[in-house]
Amino acid sequence: MCKGLAGLPASCLRSAKDVKHRLGSLLHKSHSCEHNAVHSKKDKGGICQRVSQEEVKKWAESLENLITHECGLAAFKAFLKSEYSEENIDFWVSCEEYKKIKSPSKLTPKAQKIYNEFISVQAAKEVNLDSCTREQTSQNVLQPTVSCFDEAQKKIFHLMEKDSYRRFLKSRFYLDLAGPSGCGSEKQSAAKSSADCPSLVPQYA
Secondary structure: OOOOHHHOOHHHHHHHHHHHHHHHHHHHHHHHHHHHHHHHHHHHHHHHOOOEHHHHHHOOOOHHHHHOOHHHHHHHHHHHHHOOOOHHHHHHHHHHHHOOOOOHHHHHHHHHHHHHHHHOOOOOOOOOOOHHHHHHHHHHHHOOOOOOOHHHHHHHHHHHHHOHHHHHHHOHHHHHHHOOOOOEOOOOOHHHHOOOOHHHOOOOO
């Protein structure tokens, strides 16, 4: 009495296959969404276990407080990367590392590297400097000293302070951490906040 699949018209078989294919696609998408949501929560929870709300609120007091804190710097860099404008903070960090060089013989190659990467008009990550500062910095690099990028670094710091820093404080990169549910209580120990943070900053598309 039951003829099985062989007895069904070809059009019915094609319809059944289409339905099966669509169900498979929906199940795959559902699994992907759940997977991404879990990872997003884990990322946010990771940094919140390591930075107290009190520390995060200090980031809003000044740009210096933000970028001299390891986790603050990581969050700010992630924000700038989302805007495709991370060259300013990368330059600032490079200058900080440059000033820590002890060996005079290492100053010249490092200075040239920073110049080629950020100062030169053909630089891949050219920072926004006025022509006077750019020219002065170019001259400084010819005979580099530990302070040869100081003026340029100062200009970029003020530029970030007036522009991207203010946007960062209004962004979810900061607000998600500063909000009541964003981080742990202010009673969290300083030991937790000293853990490695850069890889734990929430990543937003």
